[in-house]
Amino acid sequence: MNNQISSAKRKVIINLCLTGMIPTKEMNSHTPISPKEIITCALQCADLGASMIHIHARDEKSGKPTWDKNIYAEIISGIRAKNKDLVLCVSTSGRDWKEFEKRSACLELEGELKPDMASLTLGSMNFISQESVNSPQMIEQLATTMKERGIKPEIEIFEPGMIHKAKYLMTKNVINDSSPYFNILFGSLGTTPLDAVSAGAMMHMLPENAVWGFAGIGAYQLDANILGIALGGHVRVGLEDNIYFDREKKVLASNEMLVERVAHIIRTMELEIATPQDARIMLGLT
Numbered sequence: 001m002n003n004q005i006s007s008a009k010r011k012v013i014i015n016l017c018l019t020g021m022i023p024t025k026e027m028n029s030h031t032p033i034s035p036k037e038i039i040t041c042a043l044q045c046a047d048l049g050a051s052m053i054h055i056h057a058r059d060e061k062s063g064k065p066t067w068d069k070n071i072y073a074e075i076i077s078g079i080r081a082k083n084k085d086l087v088l089c090v091s092t093s094g095r096d097w098k099e100f101e102k103r104s105a106c107l108e109l110e111g112e113l114k115p116d117m118a119s120l121t122l123g124s125m126n127f128i129s130q131e132s133v134n135s136p137q138m139i140e141q142l143a144t145t146m147k148e149r150g151i152k153p154e155i156e157i158f159e160p161g162m163i164h165k166a167k168y169l170m171t172k173n174v175i176n177d178s179s180p181y182f183n184i185l186f187g188s189l190g191t192t193p194l195d196a197v198s199a200g201a202m203m204h205m206l207p208e209n210a211v212w213g214f215a216g217i218g219a220y221q222l223d224a225n226i227l228g229i230a231l232g233g234h235v236r237v238g239l240e241d242n243i244y245f246d247r248e249k250k251v252l253a254s255n256e257m258l259v260e261r262v263a264h265i266i267r268t269m270e271l272e273i274a275t276p277q278d279a280r281i282m283l284g285l286t
Contacts, residue, residue: 011274012266013234013282015183015213016050018042018255019058020240021065021095028243030254034060035071039078042086045255049263051279052087053079054119054154056240057106065095067102073113080112085276087285089117089154092142095132100141107145116285117181118146120153122162122169126190139165143174152177152285157184158191163205170207179284182212183236184228187220194220199227211282217241219249225262229269237262 018041023031032041035057042053057071058064072090079086090106097103107118120142124133146153153175155166163182169175184202186194192202194216206212214228215221215236225235237258245253245261266273280286 009270009272010232011272011278011282012229013052013211013213013274013279014050014259014262014266015052015054015089015215015234015236016042016045016255016259017054017056017215017236017238017240018045019056020238021056021091021093023239023243024063028239028252030252031239031243032255033058033063035074035078038075039082041255042075042079043082045259046083046086046276048256048259049266049273050086050259051274051276052089052117054089054091054236054238054240055115056091056093065093067097067105069105069108072106072115073109076109076113076115083276085280087116087276087279087283089119090115091119093119093121093132094134094138095127095130098133100138103138104142104145107142107149107151114149115151116280117152117154117283118142119156119183120146121156121158122165123159125158125188128189140169140174143169147174147176152181152283155180155182157182157202158188160192160201160205163202167205167207177284179209179211179282180207181283182206182210183215184212185215185217185236185241186224187217194224194227199231203231215241219244219247221258222261226265229266229271234274235262 032038213234214224216224221242245251
């Protein structure tokens with residue numbers, strides 16, 4: 001595992017998951033749904049310290065998740081019109097649809113609309129009330145398409161076996177990346193809990209050249225972010241993972257509030273917030 005804690009002034013990437021597939025306006029009125037809302041929120045959060053934007057497209061009329069690459073194109077175009085440096089990552093989630101053609105549609109975007117990164121979940125698992133199925137064939141097909149298109153995988157890890165799978169795909173050259181990015185998620189019921197032993201097991205398994213960050217689901221978000229920073233990694237934060245600002249679930253969060261808080265923590269720990277240009281260098285996207 002790459003030692004990311006060597007410098008007292010190391011730089012921390014803030015990865016913003018601003019919409020996801022579950023939050024609605026009814027659950028939290030701050031949830032950005034339309035392309036315009038997503039674009040505006042991404043740019044505002046970039047000003048607060050976010051350097052990577054994890055994008056889920058929504059149908060503007062129904063508010064439901066969509067695989068429509070034209071909506072992804074509208075979001076990417078709108079963000080890049082104002083900020084060309086932000087690292088943009090699209091979702092290939094299998095949570096709501098199973099067909100490769102739908103899950104990979106956003107990978108077909110060309111030119112200025114092509115995303116920098118795309119999510120790649122390396123196994124199947126259960127959420128609280130829904131399964132997410134990622135067959136070996138689907139994983140390899142998505143990974144191969146990303147490699148062919150020059151799109152860097154955002155390797156989504158929910159349990160240690162997924163890291164084992166990632167390293168296997170690296171030996172097969174299905175994932176060929178000198179600085180693979182691992183987004184490690186804790187606290188979702190049915191996957192890895194957030195505790196010191198689980199975090200240590202994950203870190204122990206990471207390849208030497210890994211760039212990694214911690215994310216926490218729901219009430220675990222803040223703790224996962226702090227632990228990830230303390231151990232030398234990066235963070236993922238946003239309404240996709242957690243719609244509340246406090247542990248008692250009395251205050252609804254906005255993406256801006258969550259980014260601002262973790263940015264304050266990074267500065268308080270006497271570290272630096274990675275700019276989009278910094279993130280691109282660390283992720284090998286230059």
